[in-house]
Amino acid sequence: MDTENQQKPGFVENVWTWVKGVANKIVNAVFCAQKEAKKLAKDDPRRVVHSFKVGLAIILVSLLYYFDDPIYDGFGVSAMWAVMTVVVIFEFSVGATLGKGVNRGIASLLGGALGVGAHRLASFTGNKVEPIFLGLSVFLMAAVSSFLRFHPLLKARYDYGLMIFILTVSLICVSGYRDDEVLDIAYIRLFTVLIGGAASVFICVVIRPVWAGEDLHNLTAANIEKLAIFFQGTTSFLSSLQHNLEFFKSFDESNEEKKASLDVYKSVLNSKANEESLANSAKWEPRHGKFRYRQPWDQYLKVGAATRECAYRIEALSGYLINSEMQMPAEIREKIQEPCMKISKECSCALVELSAAIKKMTQATRADLHVSKAKAVSKNLKSLLKTGLSPDTDLVDIIPAATVASLLLEIVSCTAQIADSVHELALLSKYKCPDDARPSPIGNEKILPRTSSIEVSRNFVITVV
Amino acid sequence: MDTENQQKPGFVENVWTWVKGVANKIVNAVFCAQKEAKKLAKDDPRRVVHSFKVGLAIILVSLLYYFDDPIYDGFGVSAMWAVMTVVVIFEFSVGATLGKGVNRGIASLLGGALGVGAHRLASFTGNKVEPIFLGLSVFLMAAVSSFLRFHPLLKARYDYGLMIFILTVSLICVSGYRDDEVLDIAYIRLFTVLIGGAASVFICVVIRPVWAGEDLHNLTAANIEKLAIFFQGTTSFLSSLQHNLEFFKSFDESNEEKKASLDVYKSVLNSKANEESLANSAKWEPRHGKFRYRQPWDQYLKVGAATRECAYRIEALSGYLINSEMQMPAEIREKIQEPCMKISKECSCALVELSAAIKKMTQATRADLHVSKAKAVSKNLKSLLKTGLSPDTDLVDIIPAATVASLLLEIVSCTAQIADSVHELALLSKYKCPDDARPSPIGNEKILPRTSSIEVSRNFVITVV
Numbered sequence: 001m002d003t004e005n006q007q008k009p010g011f012v013e014n015v016w017t018w019v020k021g022v023a024n025k026i027v028n029a030v031f032c033a034q035k036e037a038k039k040l041a042k043d044d045p046r047r048v049v050h051s052f053k054v055g056l057a058i059i060l061v062s063l064l065y066y067f068d069d070p071i072y073d074g075f076g077v078s079a080m081w082a083v084m085t086v087v088v089i090f091e092f093s094v095g096a097t098l099g100k101g102v103n104r105g106i107a108s109l110l111g112g113a114l115g116v117g118a119h120r121l122a123s124f125t126g127n128k129v130e131p132i133f134l135g136l137s138v139f140l141m142a143a144v145s146s147f148l149r150f151h152p153l154l155k156a157r158y159d160y161g162l163m164i165f166i167l168t169v170s171l172i173c174v175s176g177y178r179d180d181e182v183l184d185i186a187y188i189r190l191f192t193v194l195i196g197g198a199a200s201v202f203i204c205v206v207i208r209p210v211w212a213g214e215d216l217h218n219l220t221a222a223n224i225e226k227l228a229i230f231f232q233g234t235t236s237f238l239s240s241l242q243h244n245l246e247f248f249k250s251f252d253e254s255n256e257e258k259k260a261s262l263d264v265y266k267s268v269l270n271s272k273a274n275e276e277s278l279a280n281s282a283k284w285e286p287r288h289g290k291f292r293y294r295q296p297w298d299q300y301l302k303v304g305a306a307t308r309e310c311a312y313r314i315e316a317l318s319g320y321l322i323n324s325e326m327q328m329p330a331e332i333r334e335k336i337q338e339p340c341m342k343i344s345k346e347c348s349c350a351l352v353e354l355s356a357a358i359k360k361m362t363q364a365t366r367a368d369l370h371v372s373k374a375k376a377v378s379k380n381l382k383s384l385l386k387t388g389l390s391p392d393t394d395l396v397d398i399i400p401a402a403t404v405a406s407l408l409l410e411i412v413s414c415t416a417q418i419a420d421s422v423h424e425l426a427l428l429s430k431y432k433c434p435d436d437a438r439p440s441p442i443g444n445e446k447i448l449p450r451t452s453s454i455e456v457s458r459n460f461v462i463t464v465v
Numbered sequence: 466m467d468t469e470n471q472q473k474p475g476f477v478e479n480v481w482t483w484v485k486g487v488a489n490k491i492v493n494a495v496f497c498a499q500k501e502a503k504k505l506a507k508d509d510p511r512r513v514v515h516s517f518k519v520g521l522a523i524i525l526v527s528l529l530y531y532f533d534d535p536i537y538d539g540f541g542v543s544a545m546w547a548v549m550t551v552v553v554i555f556e557f558s559v560g561a562t563l564g565k566g567v568n569r570g571i572a573s574l575l576g577g578a579l580g581v582g583a584h585r586l587a588s589f590t591g592n593k594v595e596p597i598f599l600g601l602s603v604f605l606m607a608a609v610s611s612f613l614r615f616h617p618l619l620k621a622r623y624d625y626g627l628m629i630f631i632l633t634v635s636l637i638c639v640s641g642y643r644d645d646e647v648l649d650i651a652y653i654r655l656f657t658v659l660i661g662g663a664a665s666v667f668i669c670v671v672i673r674p675v676w677a678g679e680d681l682h683n684l685t686a687a688n689i690e691k692l693a694i695f696f697q698g699t700t701s702f703l704s705s706l707q708h709n710l711e712f713f714k715s716f717d718e719s720n721e722e723k724k725a726s727l728d729v730y731k732s733v734l735n736s737k738a739n740e741e742s743l744a745n746s747a748k749w750e751p752r753h754g755k756f757r758y759r760q761p762w763d764q765y766l767k768v769g770a771a772t773r774e775c776a777y778r779i780e781a782l783s784g785y786l787i788n789s790e791m792q793m794p795a796e797i798r799e800k801i802q803e804p805c806m807k808i809s810k811e812c813s814c815a816l817v818e819l820s821a822a823i824k825k826m827t828q829a830t831r832a833d834l835h836v837s838k839a840k841a842v843s844k845n846l847k848s849l850l851k852t853g854l855s856p857d858t859d860l861v862d863i864i865p866a867a868t869v870a871s872l873l874l875e876i877v878s879c880t881a882q883i884a885d886s887v888h889e890l891a892l893l894s895k896y897k898c899p900d901d902a903r904p905s906p907i908g909n910e911k912i913l914p915r916t917s918s919i920e921v922s923r924n925f926v927i928t929v930v
C-alpha cells in the first residue's frame with residue numbers, strides 16, 4: 001500500500017508534467033506559427049491580399065452550382081472544371097495567371113479537338129480494334145508531348161499547356177463515352193475551363209493586381225542598389241580605417257549592423273532563376289501602368305546578368321579581404337586609403353544613379369560621370385603604386401594594395417557594363433530625360449555617344465590629374 | 466490582252482515562288498525540329514524512356530475503363546481521377562513523382578475529410594444558411610492554404626499538396642451533392658487517386674528509374690570536375706606561354722576548343738536552383754542502389770555552395786585575365802610562370818581527386834596532399850615576389866603578378882573548403898577508404914586530422930623549399 005501510495009502521486013505527477021509539456025509545446029508551436037505568419041505577411045503584404053483573392057475566385061465560380069439551377073443542370077459534373085481551373089491557374093502575379101490560363105485554354109481546345117478527332121476515327125474501325133486504336137493514339141500523343149516538355153524554350157513558357165494537352169486528350173479518348181456524348185463533353189469542358197480562367201484573370205487583375213513585370217523592374221533596380229550599399233559600407237569603413245587593411249575582421253568585432261549591410265549583395269549572386277521566372281510571367285502581361293506594350297523584358301535579364309557579374313567580383317574582393325592575413329605599413333595604407341575610398345564612393349554613386357533611374361524610368365545621365373571619375377581615380381591609384389611610393393618599400397607590402405586596386409579596377413569596369421546595359425534598357429523602353437538633368441560641368445559630357453565612355457574617362461584623367 | 470498575258474505568268478510565278486518558299490520553310494522547320502529532338506534525346510537518353518513511361522502509365526490506368534466493366538460501373542466518372550493523377554504527378558525522377566504522389570494522396574485524404582466534415586456540419590444548419598456556411602468554410606480554407614504556400618519551407622516540399630488540398634475541399638464542399646452522396650464521392654475519389662499514384666510510382670520505379678539523389682550526386686561530382694577542367698586548361702596554356710600574361714587574349718586567336726574548356730565552369734555559377742530542386746526530390750526517395758536510407762542531401766548542398774564560391778573566384782580571375790591589359794616583363798613572367806602552373810596543376814589534381822572520390826563513394830585521401838602542395842607553392846610564390854626579383858624591377862610590373870598570385874591563393878583556400886565539405890560528406894555517408902589508397906610518401910600525412918591542413922602545408926614548405 002505504501003509503495004502504491006508513493007507511486008501514485010509519482011505517476012499522476014508524471015502524467016501532469018507530460019500534459020504540461022505537451023500543452024507548452026503546442027502553445028509554443030502556435031506562437032511560433034503566428035510569428036512566422038506575421039513575418040510572411042509583413043515581408044510582402046500582397047500575400048494576404050492574394051490569399052483572399054483565391055478564396056473569392058473559388059466562391060465566385062462555385063456560384064455556378066448554387067444560384068443557377070438551369071446552368072447547373074446544363075453543366076452537370078463539368079461545372080467542377082471551372083473550380084478546378086481557378087484553383088490550378090490562380091498565381092501570385094497577373095502574368096503567371098494569364099500565362100497558365102492561356103496555356104490551359106489553348107491546350108484544352110487543341111486536346112479536345114484531337115481527342116474528338118481520334119474518337120471519331122476510332123468509331124470507323126471495328127468494335128475490337130477501337131480501344132486498341134484509341135489507346136495507341138493516346139500513348140503516342142502523351143509520349144510526344146512528354147518529350148517536348150524537355151525542350152528548354154517550351155519548358156519555360158508552355159510546360160503547363162503541354163501537360164493539360166496530355167490530360168485532355170487522355171480524358172476524352174479513354175473515357176469510354178459513346179461517340180455522340182464525346183463532342184458535348186469536350187464542348188462543356190472547354191466552356192467551363194474558359195469560365196474558370198476568365199474569373200481567375202478578372203479577379204487577379206481587378207483587385208490589387210500584382211504585375212510580374214513591375215516586380216522584375218523593381219528587383220532589377222533593388223539588386224543594383226544592393227551593390228551600391230556594399231560600396232557605401234566599404235567607403236564608410238575605409239574612412240574610419242585605423243590599423244591595417246583587414247577590412248572586415250575588425251569590422252566583425254565593432255559593428256554587426258554595418259557588416260550586415262556588406263552582406264546584402266549576396267542575394268544578388270543567386271537571383272538568376274527568380275529573374276527568369278518573372279520575365280517569363282511578364283511576357284504574358286498586357287500594357288499596364290507605366291509599361292509600354294512591348295517592354296524589353298529580355299534586356300532586364302541582361303541588366304541582371306551584368307549586375308551578377310559585378311556581384312561575383314564583389315564576392316571575390318570581400319573574400320580576399322576577409323581571408324587574407326594582409327598587413328600593410330601605415331605609409332602605404334594612408335596613400336591608398338583615399339583613392340580606394342573615392343573609387344568605392346564613385347561606384348556607389350553610379351549604381352545609386354542607375355538604380356534610381358530605373359525606378360523613375362528616366363535616363364541615367366549622371367551615372368557615366370561617376371563611372372568615368374572612378375576610372376580616372378583607379379588610373380591614379382595605379383600610377384601612385386608605380387611612382388608615388390618611396391623606392392625602399394618592401395615589395396611584399398604592396399601585394400595587398402595591388403590586389404585590392406586590381407579588383408576595384410575590375411569592379412569599375414563591371415559597373416561600366418551595368419551602366420551600358422541600363423542605358424540600352426532606357427533606349428529600348430524609351431525612358432524620358434530626367435527633369436532635374438543639369439547641364440554637365442564639362443559640357444560635352446552628355447552629347448557623347450554611349451560607347452565612348454573610355455574617351456570620357458580620358459577627358460577626366462586630364463581634368464583630375 | 467497583251468498586258469494581261471504578261472501579268473498572268475507573273476502572277477503564277479509569284480504564287481509558285483510563294484508556295485515554294487512556304488514549302489521550303491516547312492521542310493526547314495521539320496528538319497530543325499528533328500535536329501533539336503535528336504539533340505534533346507542525345508543529351509539525355511533517359512528523356513525518351515521517360516516519355517514512353519508516361520504513355521504506358523496512362524494506358525495502364527485507363528484499362529480501368531476498358532477491361533473491367535464491374536469496376537467501371539463502380540467508379541463511374543471518378544475513374545478519370547486516376548488518369549488525371551497519372552498525368553499530373555508523373556515526373557522525371559522517382560523522388561519528384563513520389564513527392565507529388567504522397568502530397569496528392571495526403572492532401573486528398575485531408576481535404577476529403579475536412580470537406581465531408583464541413584458538409585455534415587452544414588447539414589445541421591438551415592436550408593438557407595447551408596450554402597453560406599459552406600461558402601465561408603471553403604473561402605477560409607482556401608485563403609489560409611494559399612497563404613501557407615508562401616512559406617519557404619512549405620513551398621519547397623508541400624506546395625503541390627496545399628494546392629490539391631484547396632482543390633479537394635472546394636470540389637467536395639461546393640459540388641452541390643446531397644449529404645449522403647458526398648461520403649461515397651470522397652471515398653471513390655481518394656481511392657482512384659491512390660490507384661493513379663500507385664501506378665505512376667510503380668512504372669516510374671520499375672522501368673529504368675531516374676533517381677534524383679543519383680542525379681544530385683553526379684551533378685555535385687561533375688561541377689567539381691568542371692572547375693578542375695578550368696585549371697587543366699590554365700595549366701596547359703601557361704606551359705605554352707610565350708609572349709605575355711594576356712592569357713586568354715592570345716588564346717582567343719589560337720585555339721577555340723581550349724578556350725571553350727575554360728568556359729565550362731560558368732554553368733557552375735548558376736547551379737543553385739537546380740541543386741536545391743534535386744535535393745528536395747531526393748529527400749522523398751527510399752533507399753536504393755548505393756545510397757543508404759538517410760543520405761545527407763543537405764551536405765551535398767553545402768558541397769555545391771563551396772563549389773560555387775570557388776567558381777566565383779575563378780570568374781573574377783578569368784575576368785581579370787581577359788579584361789586587364791597587363792604586360793609583364795619576360796624576367797617576371799618566367800619566374801612566376803612555374804609556380805602559377807604548379808598551383809593550377811595541384812588545384813586541378815585535388816579537384817579531380819575529390820570529384821572521383823564522390824563518384825566512387827570513397828574517401829578522397831589524396832586530395833589534401835594536393836591542396837597542401839598548392840598552399841606551399843603559393844607561399845613560395847609570395848616569397849618569390851618578396852625577395853626573388855631584382856631590386857630595380859618597376860613596381861607596376863609586379864601588380865599583375867601580385868594580383869594573379871593573390872587570386873590563386875584565394876582559389877587555393879576555396880579548394881581547401883571544397884575538400885573539407887567533401888570530407889564531411891564522406892564522413893556522413895560513411896564512404897569507404899579507397900582500395901588503391903597507397904601509403905602516403907610522407908607517412909604521417911594520412912593520420913593527420915581534417916583540420917590540420919595548415920600544419921601539413923608547413924611540412925611541405927620545408928620539403929619543397
